[in-house]
Amino acid sequence: MCMFRLKHNGEYICGKRYPLKCSAAVCPFGKLHKILVKTDFRSKMFWLMPGKHLVGLEEAIEALQNGEADYVVKSFSIGVARNAQRKH
Amino acid sequence: MPKGSIEDALNITKFLEVMKEETGDGCRIVIIDSGIAEDLEVEDAINLTDESIIDVDDHGSIIQHIIAHILPEAEIYAIKIPDPVPDHILISALNEAMKWKPHAINLSFTSEIPSDGSDPCSVYVDHVSRNSVVAICAGNGGPRFMTIGSPATAKEALTVGATDVRGRLWVKSSRGPTLDGRWKPNIVAPTNFIIPDLDEEETWPGTSFSTPIATALAAILMRDIGDSFIVRRAIELTATSIPIVFTGQKITLKGMRKASFIKKLFEAWPRLMDSRNLIGMGLLNAVEAIKVVNRLRLITQTVS
Numbered sequence: 001m002c003m004f005r006l007k008h009n010g011e012y013i014c015g016k017r018y019p020l021k022c023s024a025a026v027c028p029f030g031k032l033h034k035i036l037v038k039t040d041f042r043s044k045m046f047w048l049m050p051g052k053h054l055v056g057l058e059e060a061i062e063a064l065q066n067g068e069a070d071y072v073v074k075s076f077s078i079g080v081a082r083n084a085q086r087k088h
Numbered sequence: 089m090p091k092g093s094i095e096d097a098l099n100i101t102k103f104l105e106v107m108k109e110e111t112g113d114g115c116r117i118v119i120i121d122s123g124i125a126e127d128l129e130v131e132d133a134i135n136l137t138d139e140s141i142i143d144v145d146d147h148g149s150i151i152q153h154i155i156a157h158i159l160p161e162a163e164i165y166a167i168k169i170p171d172p173v174p175d176h177i178l179i180s181a182l183n184e185a186m187k188w189k190p191h192a193i194n195l196s197f198t199s200e201i202p203s204d205g206s207d208p209c210s211v212y213v214d215h216v217s218r219n220s221v222v223a224i225c226a227g228n229g230g231p232r233f234m235t236i237g238s239p240a241t242a243k244e245a246l247t248v249g250a251t252d253v254r255g256r257l258w259v260k261s262s263r264g265p266t267l268d269g270r271w272k273p274n275i276v277a278p279t280n281f282i283i284p285d286l287d288e289e290e291t292w293p294g295t296s297f298s299t300p301i302a303t304a305l306a307a308i309l310m311r312d313i314g315d316s317f318i319v320r321r322a323i324e325l326t327a328t329s330i331p332i333v334f335t336g337q338k339i340t341l342k343g344m345r346k347a348s349f350i351k352k353l354f355e356a357w358p359r360l361m362d363s364r365n366l367i368g369m370g371l372l373n374a375v376e377a378i379k380v381v382n383r384l385r386l387i388t389q390t391v392s
Contacts (some may be wrong), residue, residue, distance in 0.1 A: 001201050003238070029204070029267050035234070036202065047175075047208045054176055073207045078199045078239065079172035080122065080147050080296060 002036040003074045004028075006046070008061055012037075015046075015072035018064040043074035089280050091291045092253030094157060097278035100255045101301055102375040103158060106308070112159025115307040118185040118193045118220075119155070119300075120178075121148030123168045127285075128156055133166040134184050136177055141168050150292050151196055153283050154300040162307060165190065173197060178239070179212045186216055191310035194303040195239070196225045196296035203238035204268035210242035217244035221306035221316045224248065225295035226273040227262035233365065235262040236272045246306060246320050247368070249273035250298040253281050255330050255371055261295055264365035271364035274320070275327050277301040277372045305374050309381045318384065326377040327370035332363055 004015035005022050012022035020026040027033035046060035047053070048069035055063065063069040098104045116131075123143030124130050130152075135141045143149035152164060165188045167181045178197070185193050193216065203210055213222050224242070226249040229235025240247045240262075249261040258279060264272035277298040280291045302323070309319040 003201055003203060003207055032202075032234075032267065041201070045176075049206065049208065050211070052179075052208045052211070071206070075175055076199060076201055076238075077172035077174050078178055078197050078209065080145070080197055 001039050001041055003076065004071065005037065005040060006057070006060070006072060006074070007042075008057060015060075015064075015074070018072070041074070041076065043076060045075040047073040047075060049073055089252045089258060089293060090254055092278075092281050094154070094281045094283055096253040097281040097301065098158065100253065100278055101372040103301065103305070106374045106378060107158065110159070110308060112162030112304070112308065115159055115162040115192075115311050116165065116188060116190045117155055117159075117162050117303060117307050118165045118167065118188055118190040119148060119151055120167045120169060120181045120185060120193060120195050121151055121197070122171055123148045124166045125149035125152045128152055128164075130166045131163045132188065133168070135168045136181055137168050137170045141166070143168075145171065147171075147196065147296065150283065150286065150297060151194055151300045153285050154297060155194065155304055157283065157285060158301065158304040159307065162304075169197070171197070175207075175209045178209055182212055182216050186219065190220045192221045192223060192303045192307035194223055194300055196299050198225055198227045198240040199237040200227055200229045200235050200262070201237040202234050202267045203241040204266060205241050205243045205270070207238045209239035210245075213239045213242035214244040217242070217316055219316065221246055221303075221310050221319050223299050223303040223306055225299040226250070228260045228294050229262040230258070230260045231263065233263045234265065234267075236264050236266065241266040241272060243270070244316075244320070246275070246302060246323065247273040248295060248299040248302045249276040249366070249368060250279040250295040251276045251330065251367075251371060253278050257330065257332055257367055258293075265362070271362055271368070273368040274324055275302060275368045275370065275372050276330070302372055305372060305377060309377060312378075313381050313385050318381070322377045322380045322384075323372065324369040326373045326380055327368070328373045329370045330367055332366055
């Protein structure tokens, strides 16, 4: 699961190294790329960093294009670790 | 995993000795979780959900009971968040928590999404950590490596893994490293113990319930010295080393798969096999941490 991988117009791009496409060669985390892209999660909202503004995909891409954002992170949810909890 | 009493857990972390004199008077602790216990008091609480603030998930209330058992006179504040919580609401919760000027914040919520600490939640935890110690559970994704996700990957967070009540690494305690190669968790604390005020038989496994022990210690230290960086380092540097026993399933690979596994293991060896990615700096040692901080406080007072 990579929080920087964005799907735009059918292509995966790297939210950390825009406008480069997501690939093992450009991955900022090197050999971990294979593990990171093995599974993916979708998000409707994206964080423009470092300003921490939450926007939609098109706005996020625009912000990367015009330099408003250094990088973009997918918004995600955080929860209690359910697998170890007892069922009630 | 062996069960035990909360006294067993507090004994191996040397908290029982501390509790003879320490009641938590003057400590402010914020619990950001699934609500508050019906039978315990809080100083103040904020509800960021549409439901009642009372915990019905047996999560936030358990954490509150653990902290109240260790530090009965501590001021406890609570923020109820939904489960799962979108990251922007968690950031709001952290922001609200800061208004109470807490010594420590307990966050037993995390994800398994790998991060290099540059995501907004981790960045915000770093921001809050300048004034308070933020203790975050490592997660229950072990024995796989790189299962500690945001916001437990925050650089300044006190990420807490879990051991059993005998001080042996819990197999499901999430492991590091972070996406940028930093070791995590920072320390480990016991889990799966009976809380007498709740139930005489039920135990609560998971890093969620080892984190409040670290939170309680962090609150005492933070009240005494007032510097979150020193507190985190004191907790880390005084932690006790514990043996790492491989308790997972045996890996039975053959032929090319075995060769590929060994190749990958050797490539990643220095980073993955660092024992700090399993247990951090070790098992919490309350007596030694308090001793170090008190000594440091005396030196600071003498110099000034």
